[in-house]
Structures are given as C-alpha cells and as structure tokens.
Amino acid sequence: MKTLGLLGGMSYHATLLYYAQINAQVQARLGGAHSARLILQSYDHQEMGGLFNSKQWDKAADILVQGALGLKAAGAEGVMMCVNTAHKVAGQVESATGLPFLHIIDFTGKAIIQRGYKKVGLLGTAPVMEDDFITARLSERFDLDVLVPADAGQRKAISDIIFGDLAKMIVTAQTKSLFQDAIADLVKRGAQAIVLACTELRFVLKPEEVSVPLFDTVDLHAKGAADWALDS
16 A cells, blocks of 8 residues: 555645545455545635635745655655645646656546536636636546536635635535535536535535535545555
8 A cells, every 4th residue: 555645734624524434445445444545734714715716826836846755755656636736836846756646537437427527517616717827628538518617706705715714614594505506507518527626615515505516626636536545
C-alpha cells in the first residue's frame, strides 16, 4: 500500500469525510483492521478561503507547494488536495513535488462517462464555475459538455454561501432553495447530471431532492485515492 499525502482543512468538515472514506475503502478492500497510510497537512480555512476568494493565487500556490513538499519529506508517495477550488494551482503543486498528483476531476470525469452522460451541470465556487481549470479539464479529457449557472448573480450567491455559511456548516432553507433553483435551470438547459464541484455541497443537497443524478467529487476522489494507494 502506498502512502498518500493530503492537503486538507478547506474545510475541515470535508477533510474529515476524506479521512473516513479513504480508510473505509481500504478496510473494505483488505479486510480485518486494515486502514490507509495517510499524512495530512491541514490549513486554516479562513486564511485559505480568503486567498481563493480574493484571487491571490500566487500566495495560495506558495503555501500549498510548501505543504506538499512537507508531505513528500514525511514519506508521501502521492499527493491530493481535499478541495476543488485549490485545484486552480494543481499544476504548481504537481510540478514542485514530482510526485503523482491525484486530481479530483480525473476521478469525477471517469465516473461520468462510465454512466454514459455527455452534458453535465456544475456547481462550485466562483473560480470553479468561471475559470477553466475544472470545466476545461472535464471537456478536454472526457469530451463532456459542461454547463454552469448562466446568471452571474446566481453564481455569486452560490460562491458567497460556500465561502460563508457552508464553511461553518450552516445550511438554511434559503440556501437549499438557491441550489435547487440553480439545478432546475441547468436541467432545463439540458444537463443530464450535476457535478457537486465543492466538497461542502453534499451537506446541502441529497440525491433524492433533485431530478437528475449527482456526482459528488468527495466520494469519487476518496474512492479513487484508495484504489490508487492499493493498486498502483
């Protein structure tokens, strides 16, 4: 089994899920009391979220690169970031360490095409929805048509809630309504499924509450990471 290095804490709620799910996958595969070999570098979400939200990508990259190098020095054989938005600087992290980088979207895209979907809606922070580091990877590597909310105000409201209430695990009826409305609009535009490209969105939406399948990047990333650690 390989040792995985995790860059987490963004938010810690999502990182807890990663830790639990990767270990559960390893135990399910190996049986007994087996668990994963993990090294965690956890960040202050207030600080990192502020850098992401204010587009201070160079500073964010420096911090994450140093963390990844620390994971490598501690014995990590592969690195993953337990957050979608930070993948804006995935290239810098990967090139700095020289280690295999387990990109969140590679596992997500593979799962989508295995189900036969061609057009998907995507929800996440403003950088995830508006920059191309997530959407272009889905389009170019997996030949998917990716839709995001068309209304700039709706995208801003979604992103503000992610960086605000959801970082503190506050989910209101108004928040649920906002996301359900966004999904309904995406489905009207032809989305066959929805990618939850933010690790906190699973706390807002349940599969039975929407009319199309949900692809939760946390679940797919964690399972893919466990498989990589055991199979590669």
